[in-house]
Amino acid sequence: MSEVREYIAHARSVVIKIGSSALTDLADGLDKARLDRLADAIEARMRAGSDVIVVSSGAIGAGIAPLGLKKRPTDLATKQAAASVGQLALAHAWGTSFARYDRTVGQVLLTADDISNRAHHANAQRTLDRLRSLGAVAVVNENDTVATNEIRFGDNDRLAALVAHLAGADALVLLSDVDGLYDGDPRKVSETGERARFIPEVSGPEDLDGVIAGSGGALGTGGMASKLAAARLSADAGVPVLLASAEQAGQALADASVGTVFAARPERLSARKFWVRHAADARGQIVLDDGAVAAVSRRRRSLLAAGVVGVEGRFSDGDVVELVDTTGRIHARGVVAFDSDDISSMMGAHSEELPADLARPVIHADDLVPL
Structure with missing residues (x-):
């Protein structure tokens, strides 16, 4: 067994994401028998000594049948209505299932703002930590009843990756209707008669060359593209990932011998740098000349006013912004020390040309994260 699989198999703290297709179907809504089997596998992992956080999709899917809908809704109001019904059913089902083991369940509903806002981020972290400490x-789940298209995570795969870092988890397990990563659609045969190739381990970007990932199915918003993006986000944050089928949950959580594993980067990003890079909303852009691009992205230097050639959007000091070149390509993100008006008046000036209160970096190197 590879070192990555061994590490995930014995990880002390695990986030487990379960897709909509593993819990619901269009005809009958929530499948409690399947949910019970997943709860059995999760309980076994907890009894083996791991702390577990579950990221559960399925709220909208669980609300479709009770509301008499024939398919997953596409308009926001109906999605929110389905979620309001489905979240209640989903939370009750999880609570009932774990009650067989005298285990208490706590529901945590998050929006993207809860991750991007530092104060909300800390509150969510404390709640998750306390629930785990109490057993x-x-x-x-994403709070679909209030989340709008503009403030959504996009899918629960991304939410799971963010929660894994938020909670300081040692591993992330993504369970859905696929048994791992393939370089194409495993259900189809190519024109040359070849089937997609299974990829058991991803150690770096080069292992993803030629991989074609599709979008979600009838009940979910994810799909292989979102799972791949979430796995890369999590691995980049220092959290290894196992992608497997929900049907293989028992084996996946027991010894991590199935599915595809994604190795983590050697050094975990600090909570602040992860927030800057992945969680915070960018409030604007600062356009840099070629010298400044090289300084911040390759030499990890602070951004000085002399290298700024443009400002896009309105933002305040302390906001996160994107650093782009003159073609619009993003090279880094960072926390600005000045508002957009000040930077517009300073750009192109050397430190000795500026008043004393402005003669400091626009973004300090400690607040910069190259992409």
Whole structure:
């Protein structure tokens, strides 16, 4: 067994994401028998000594049948209505299932703002930590009843990756209707008669050359593209990932011998740098000349006013912005020390040309994260 699989198999703290297709179907809504089997596998992992956080999709899917809908809704109001019905059913089902083991369940509903806002981020972290310390199972979902298209995570795969870092987890397990990563659609045969190739381990970007990832199915918003993006986000944050089928949950959580594993980067990003790079909303852009691009992205230097050639959007000091070149390509993100008006008046000036209160970096190197 590879070192990555061994590490995930014995990880002390695990976030487990379960896709909509593993819990619901269009005809009958929530499948409690399947949910019970997943709860059995999760309980076994907890009894083996791991702390577990569950990120559960399925709220909208669980609300479709009770509302008499024939397919997953596409308009925001109906999605929110389905979620309001489905979240209640989903939370009750998880609570009932874990009650067989005298295990308490706590529901944690998050929006993207809860991750991008530092104060909300800290509150969510404390809640998850306390639930784990009390021996309860935190079941996390996006708060679809209030989230709008503009403030959504996009899918629960991304939410799971963000929660894994938020909670300081040692591993992330993504369970859905696919048994791992393939370089194409495993259900189809190519024109040359070849089937997609299974990829058991991803150690770096080069292992993803030629991989074609598709979008979600009838009940979910994810799909292989979102799972791949979430796995790369999590691995970049220092958290290894196992991608497997929900049907293989028992084996995946017991010894990590199935599915595809994604190795983590050697050094975990600090909580602040992860927030800057992945979680915070960018409030604007600062355009840099070629010298400044090289300084911040390759030499990890602070951004000085002399290298700024443009400002896009309105933002305040302390906001996160994107650093782009003159073609619009993003090279880094960072926390600005000045508002957009000040930077517009300073750009192109050397430190000795500026008043004393402005003669400091626009973004300090400690607040910069190259992409």
